[in-house]
Amino acid sequence: MKTKIPKAALVAALVAGICPVTVFAAEVRHDFWPGRDKVIPHVSGDEQFSNTYRYWKDEMSLDAAVTAGLMSHEMNYKDFRWREKSLEGEMLLGEGQELFNTANEQGQSCASCHGADGKELEGTYARMPKYNERLKRVVVGPTQIRICAEERLGRKDWGEDTRPNTLLAFYLASLSDGEIIDVDVNAPGPVKDSYERGRDLFFKRVGHFHFACASCHTPPSSGNYLRGQRPTTFFGDAAQYPIYHFPYQLAGDNLSYIFTMQHQIRSCQQLSRMYQGREGSAPMTDIETFLRASANGYPISVPVSEYNMNTDYLERSQQVSSQ
Amino acid sequence: MRVTIHETRGWIRSARVLALLLAVASGSTTWAEETGKTEWVPGEPYPTALLDRYPCHDYELPCGNMAPPIVQQVEFSGELTGDSALGEKIATNLRWGNCLSCHKLPGHPEGGTIGPSLADYSTRSLPLSYTYQRIWDVRVFNPNAHMPVYGPNRILTPEDIGHVMAYLYVPHAENRIAAKQD
Incomplete structure (x- = not known):
């Protein structure tokens, strides 16, 4: 416990006849998972955590790691989330593209402003989240899509957690496939502030279990078995989002098994018995800013799949064991 | 107890x-x-x-x-009277104790590896009060431990923990499970 109450405040409260409990509530401090002081807004920051970065930092290292028979969790799952595109995901990109080009009753579509097939948006997703000057807030990709849809197309039902928004986010991220992520959180300003709040939220212990996001996504948990799963390290993870996530989805989802970063955070919150944030809300945006900046310097790879659909690795491991 | x-x-x-x-x-x-x-x-x-x-x-x-849950120190005295079969159910149920997510348990080698294996817990001669405190609120021993704060956040009741402890302290649990399956 790290709760401290200044004695002067207590005395003042007692003199004023206020119950000390009230003073306590005004002096709330939170419990944090250790490690906040070690993070940097670059994918190489993983060296201070799981130290598996050397196996997945670039294609050559990844090829060498695969050949050496390393397991997926040691490559932060980049063996299939970066090297292998998802065919199922590609099929859904077409749906996103169609939405992008489809005109409303007034003849307006996303393409009216951004060019057919969104040619003018190539590379944009690598620099999201961004500060929106007009709205005076940091926005993630899905929030920008919602605002455009509301204001330009009159579509009030394309919120961050809806199917059209998710399909569009998936398609737009794919237009930045291969782009190096570059979220500037070094310059003082709202994006840096958002990053720092997001970092603190990522390490803050919350919920029924009193876990932080970092409880699972930093060592020793990442790399070990959490039931049948091995959690990832959070560095470089955002570069594959939105991601194709068959067969898992939350109850009530209608997102074609595509998980945006926002949806993934909410899914993790549900699994960990934490209060689920509203997608696109300020705190959820902060967490995404933190995760995207933690992938700075890493190339976007969309569409890929959350789980490995390719069983080649079984043959690879047999080859390694027979050598 | x-x-x-x-x-x-x-x-x-x-x-x-x-x-x-x-x-x-x-x-x-x-x-x-x-x-x-x-x-x-x-x-x-x-x-x-x-x-x-x-x-x-x-x-x-x-x-x-909101402030984090207050650290609670607990004392345990008396005999272990829990139901070990119910304890096993609590410890392995994803929506109850969910110990299996992070620990290997007696008769459950499929458990997680984030926490230490508890498969041989009964052989370690650990005091009941120590185990009870560890399950109720582990932060007394280690503020940065991964375990959920089972007691303060009302995940498990004192009776639930008694059942889980009965399960952990049953000697030769592997044999017991095997015998049940036969």
Whole structure:
């Protein structure tokens, strides 16, 4: 416990006849998972955590790691989330593209402003989240899509957690496939502030279990078995989002098994018995800013799949064991 | 078994606990009755509407500014009288104790590896009070431990923990499971 109450405040409260409990509530401090002081807004920051970065930092290292028979969790799952595109995901990109080009009753579509097939948006997703000057807030990709849809197309039902928004986010991220992520959180300003709040939220212990996001996504948990799963390290993870996530989805989802970063955070919150944030809300945006900046310097790879659909690795491991 | 709970931080904590006890004693007896929401049934999915009782990420809501649960030191005395079969159920149920997620357990080598294996717990001669404290609120031993705070956040009741301990302390648990299967 790290709760401290200044004695002067207590005395003042007692003199004023206020119950000390009230003073306590005004002096709330939170419990944090250790490690906040070690993070940097670059994918190489993983060296201070799981130290598996050397196996997945670039294609050559990844090829060498695969050949050496390393397991997926040691490559932060980049063996299939970066090297292998998802065919199922590609099929859904077409749906996103169609939405992008489809005109409303007034003849307006996303393409009216951004060019057919969104040619003018190539590379944009690598620099999201961004500060929106007009709205005076940091926005993630899905929030920008919602605002455009509301204001330009009159579509009030394309919120961050809806199917059209998710399909569009998936398609737009794919237009930045291969782009190096570059979220500037070094310059003082709202994006840096958002990053720092997001970092603190990522390490803050919350919920029924009193876990932080970092409880699972930093060592020793990442790399070990959490039931049948091995959690990832959070560095470089955002570069594959939105991601194709068959067969898992939350109850009530209608997102074609595509998980945006926002949806993934909410899914993790549900699994960990934490209060689920509203997608696109300020705190959820902060967490995404933190995760995207933690992938700075890493190339976007969309569409890929959350789980490995390719069983080649079984043959690879047999080859390694027979050598 | 007899269990007593006390807070670890002097009169400030005592004041908070007293306030809580007064609040509970003066009216309803459970959170569910206080809020009119449906209470969690262990073994069922946790109702998402109840999760704002605990600290949360959303700093725009009261739960985002809530203090962490108070560290609770507990004492255990008497005999271990729990039901080990029920303890096994609690420990392996994803929607109850969920110990299996992180630990290998007696008869359950498929458990997680984030926490140490507890498969041979009965052979370690650990005091009951130590085990009880570790399950109730592990932060007394290690503030950065991964374990959920089972007691303070009302994940498990003292009786539940008694059952889980009975399961962990049964000697030769592997044989017991094997015998049950035959």
